[in-house]
Amino acid sequence: MRSPTLARLQSRAVSGLTRSAVRLQPQTLLRQRCASTAVLRPSAVAPVYPSIQRQWNQRRNASAAASAVLEAAAANPEALSQAAIIDNLDPVEAARLDKCRNIGIAAHIDSGKTTVTERVLFYTGRIKAIHEVRGRDSVGAKMDSMDLEREKGITIQSAATFCDWVKKDKEGKEHKYHVNLIDTPGHIDFTIEVERALRVLDGAVMILCAVSGVQSQTITVDRQMRRYNVPRISFVNKMDRMGANPFKAVDQINTKLKIPAAAVQVPIGAEDEFEGVVDLIDMKALYNVGASGEEIAVKEIPEKVKALAEERRNMLIETLADVDDEIAEIFLEESVPTPDQMRAAIRRATIGLKFTPVFMGSALANKSVQPMLDGVVDYLPNPAEVENLALDQKRAEASVKLVPYNSLPFVGLAFKLEESNFGQLTYIRVYQGTLRKGANVFNARNDKKVKVPRIVRMHSNEMEEVSEIGAGEICAVFGVDCASGDTFTDGQLGYSMTSMFVPEPVISLSIKPKQSKDGANFSKAMARFQREDPTFRVTYDTESEQTIISGMGELHLDIYVERMRREYRVDCETGQPQVAYRETLGNRVDFDHLLKKQSGGPGEYARVMGWMEPTGTLEENKFEQQIVGGSISEKFLYACEKGFNLSCEKGPLVGHKVLGTRMVINDGATHMTDSSEMSFKNATQQAFRKAFMDSNPSVLEPLMKTVVTAPSEFQGDVIGLLNKRGATINDTETGVDEFTIYADCSLNGMFGFSTHLRAATQGKGEYTMEFSHYEKAPPQMQKELIAKYLKAQADRHKK
Numbered sequence: 001m002r003s004p005t006l007a008r009l010q011s012r013a014v015s016g017l018t019r020s021a022v023r024l025q026p027q028t029l030l031r032q033r034c035a036s037t038a039v040l041r042p043s044a045v046a047p048v049y050p051s052i053q054r055q056w057n058q059r060r061n062a063s064a065a066a067s068a069v070l071e072a073a074a075a076n077p078e079a080l081s082q083a084a085i086i087d088n089l090d091p092v093e094a095a096r097l098d099k100c101r102n103i104g105i106a107a108h109i110d111s112g113k114t115t116v117t118e119r120v121l122f123y124t125g126r127i128k129a130i131h132e133v134r135g136r137d138s139v140g141a142k143m144d145s146m147d148l149e150r151e152k153g154i155t156i157q158s159a160a161t162f163c164d165w166v167k168k169d170k171e172g173k174e175h176k177y178h179v180n181l182i183d184t185p186g187h188i189d190f191t192i193e194v195e196r197a198l199r200v201l202d203g204a205v206m207i208l209c210a211v212s213g214v215q216s217q218t219i220t221v222d223r224q225m226r227r228y229n230v231p232r233i234s235f236v237n238k239m240d241r242m243g244a245n246p247f248k249a250v251d252q253i254n255t256k257l258k259i260p261a262a263a264v265q266v267p268i269g270a271e272d273e274f275e276g277v278v279d280l281i282d283m284k285a286l287y288n289v290g291a292s293g294e295e296i297a298v299k300e301i302p303e304k305v306k307a308l309a310e311e312r313r314n315m316l317i318e319t320l321a322d323v324d325d326e327i328a329e330i331f332l333e334e335s336v337p338t339p340d341q342m343r344a345a346i347r348r349a350t351i352g353l354k355f356t357p358v359f360m361g362s363a364l365a366n367k368s369v370q371p372m373l374d375g376v377v378d379y380l381p382n383p384a385e386v387e388n389l390a391l392d393q394k395r396a397e398a399s400v401k402l403v404p405y406n407s408l409p410f411v412g413l414a415f416k417l418e419e420s421n422f423g424q425l426t427y428i429r430v431y432q433g434t435l436r437k438g439a440n441v442f443n444a445r446n447d448k449k450v451k452v453p454r455i456v457r458m459h460s461n462e463m464e465e466v467s468e469i470g471a472g473e474i475c476a477v478f479g480v481d482c483a484s485g486d487t488f489t490d491g492q493l494g495y496s497m498t499s500m501f502v503p504e505p506v507i508s509l510s511i512k513p514k515q516s517k518d519g520a521n522f523s524k525a526m527a528r529f530q531r532e533d534p535t536f537r538v539t540y541d542t543e544s545e546q547t548i549i550s551g552m553g554e555l556h557l558d559i560y561v562e563r564m565r566r567e568y569r570v571d572c573e574t575g576q577p578q579v580a581y582r583e584t585l586g587n588r589v590d591f592d593h594l595l596k597k598q599s600g601g602p603g604e605y606a607r608v609m610g611w612m613e614p615t616g617t618l619e620e621n622k623f624e625q626q627i628v629g630g631s632i633s634e635k636f637l638y639a640c641e642k643g644f645n646l647s648c649e650k651g652p653l654v655g656h657k658v659l660g661t662r663m664v665i666n667d668g669a670t671h672m673t674d675s676s677e678m679s680f681k682n683a684t685q686q687a688f689r690k691a692f693m694d695s696n697p698s699v700l701e702p703l704m705k706t707v708v709t710a711p712s713e714f715q716g717d718v719i720g721l722l723n724k725r726g727a728t729i730n731d732t733e734t735g736v737d738e739f740t741i742y743a744d745c746s747l748n749g750m751f752g753f754s755t756h757l758r759a760a761t762q763g764k765g766e767y768t769m770e771f772s773h774y775e776k777a778p779p780q781m782q783k784e785l786i787a788k789y790l791k792a793q794a795d796r797h798k799k
């Protein structure tokens with residue numbers, strides 16, 4: 001009988017579709033396979049650099065394709081583009097890049113990211129012994145280097161490391177791969193760490209728990225991987241746990257994450273009898289041997305799993321036929337692809353973001369981590385296979401492909417800052433060229449020249465000094481003052497790269513040191529934390545005379561308060577956590593406002609006319625001027641815009657930021673001597689305030705996507721708890737012995753939820769909460785908030 005995939009493919013072939021039309025996924029991917037298949041686009045055309053030309057001359061003996069490009073370049077350097085360089089990768093550079101991988105490990109909380117990373121470091125010889133997260137030896141995993149991480153057993157900061165993985169080919173020949181690896185936190189409050197890691201990595205390992213499958217945070221990291229077009233392999237961990245079922249995870253990747261996925265292994269035994277895996281490509285059984293599973297023994301497939309292995313291998317081929325033309329063709333001919341054809345197809349489809357191969361094992365039981373590492377080098381892209389674009393400021397921001405050649409001018413992105421005992425440490429991904437110790441680099445944001453005094457490779461909290469770092473690699477540098485997301489170049493190029501997505505904070509609290517003598521340390525800590533973490537903000541509220549810290553959740557802020565105590569010895573007093581409310585305009589209001597003070601001293605005169613209206617989305621605010629006839633000069637209009645922006649920072653209703661509001665100034669009046677920038681700024685602020693309050697404005701509150709998981713016997717209690725907090729339950733899933741509830745609730749209703757959930761579920765319930773969107777707060781709550789704000793203002797005036 002024909003399989004459904006075969007039938008589908010054959011009917012497509014009959015209907016006259018060409019081979020490429022069999023491809024079921026549209027080719028809309030930003031990131032393409034480059035190397036030999038890259039397309040030469042006009043936007044990517046840039047001049048060839050003299051340095052590369054020199055090098056080309058030295059490498060005349062390169063492969064035929066490359067030497068043709070070299071010849072052409074020597075004859076007419078201006079005519080060749082960087083895209084052409086990528087199309088004809090220099091063989092020496094290509095060989096170097098082929099052996100390099102930059103990968104991240106991302107997953108839901110507690111899936112075992114740190115435990116897997118610990119095994120990877122051990123099996124690659126990077127560490128001499130395995131230590132567990134919250135292990136009895138109280139050493140803790142290598143990558144959780146902060147005391148707080150080790151105590152709490154959670155990852156707070158992403159940690160970078162590197163290792164060499166030696167893979168044996170079919171003939172037993174060894175190939176050494178250099179792997180830069182970033183272990184990211186799972187908790188949603190530290191999501192910026194995942195965001196910036198994925199921005200600079202070429203591939204990722206998505207870890208899933210064999211019992212829980214796709215969880216709420218898996219969905220979040222999936223979204224982040226899509227945002228930066230990061231190809232991934234999947235690893236189903238915890239195969240030793242009771243109720244482990246890797247195929248449930250495979251199904252959920254297909255259905256919930258909507259990425260075609262298929263197992264490339266099947267387990268031998270399950271739960272506490274989990275012994276090893278069958279590799280479905282070579283059809284061999286793989287077992288870990290040695291005290292810590294350091295060796296892999298390759299054996300024949302045991303009889304008991306033969307049928308399962310056959311069945312899953314067929315499913316793998318069918319899924320590949322859906323996403324890869326070559327396998328589709330083999331499939332149509334009703335033949336079976338060879339292992340090499342399968343591997344090549346998995347690689348193409350994974351890098352093309354059309355597929356994820358699913359590996360499985362148990363990191364804690366030291367089983368089947370090495371085959372996953374083989375998967376990293378087999379299926380995840382090398383730096384030359386990923387398209388990285390920069391904007392060329394000298395050519396109207398045309399986008400240019402960066403080429404990971406050591407010999408090209410340097411381009412790098414500072415993606416993370418960290419304070420260390422030796423000063424500020426800046427993590428840089430080198431996209432093009434070489435970063436050398438002692439060299440000068442230019443910050444594309446402000447054109448400032450900085451010298452790079454020291455370069456290190458990071459190994460968690462340890463570092464190894466190096467004199468240079470080549471293209472496609474990750475390193476950290478000391479003594480380079482910059483902001484997170486800055487692009488550095490060698491000064492010749494006007495390139496800048498887009499930065500990462502930074503979510504807005506949703507929660508804030510007032511904070512002050514308990515003892516006034518700690519003021520200096522307090523300020524130092526605040527400045528440092530802010531520099532390091534773009535989702536952590538510090539503001540000073542002049543009205544309440546309080547320092548306010550804002551972040552992604554209660555845990556996020558708690559961790560900083562705790563770090564202040566531990567790292568800076570400053571004990572702090574904090575206020576009640578406050579929700580980051582927003583305000584928005586109701587209906588359109590016209591205004592005509594005159595600010596006039598012309599009695600005694602320097603006068604003030606400014607008249608602004610126009611209207612305010614909702615932008616239609618609860619997003620950014622907009623200022624527009626439509627002045628004809630010059631009633632307000634450019635300079636004063638700039639002051640008006642400044643006044644508008646200041647008004648949006650602190651709304652008139654409850655003192656929170658304004659969203660979705662547009663102000664148009666279309667007329668006004670200026671006085672020869674009494675008008676000034678200050679008077680126009682003030683007049684705009686006054687006009688804003690009045691018009692805003694007349695528009696029937698509202699207070700907005702953040703709504704949170706909340707996912708609660710707990711053992712089944714507590715389902716009724718948890719639903720009761722959520723109902724009491726006004727949550728809207730959208731979906732409930734019931735597993736073998738646990739359930740998951742998906743709900744929307746206001747952040748305000750969720751304060752202290754963790755304590756109540758713990759009490760209601762004997763400490764076994766877990767939840768995650770992620771910002772979804774802003775919505776109008778209930779009328780009664782709006783009234784209370786406005787009254788509270790007015791009272792606080794009145795009290796302040798009395799003082």
Ligand SMILES: Nc1nc2c(ncn2[C@@H]2O[C@H](COP(=O)(O)OP(=O)(O)OP(=O)(O)O)[C@@H](O)[C@H]2O)c(=O)[nH]1
Nearest residue numbers: 109110111112113114115154155186238362363364
């Ligand atoms: N049974 C079992 N437990 C595991 C396995 N891998 C990890 N664990 C345990 O799961 C818990 C969480 O492991 P971590 O490695 O800290 O997980 P993580 O994903 O890094 O955690 P966060 O960074 O805090 O999100 C620890 O208690 C581990 O010992 C496994 O293969 N089997």
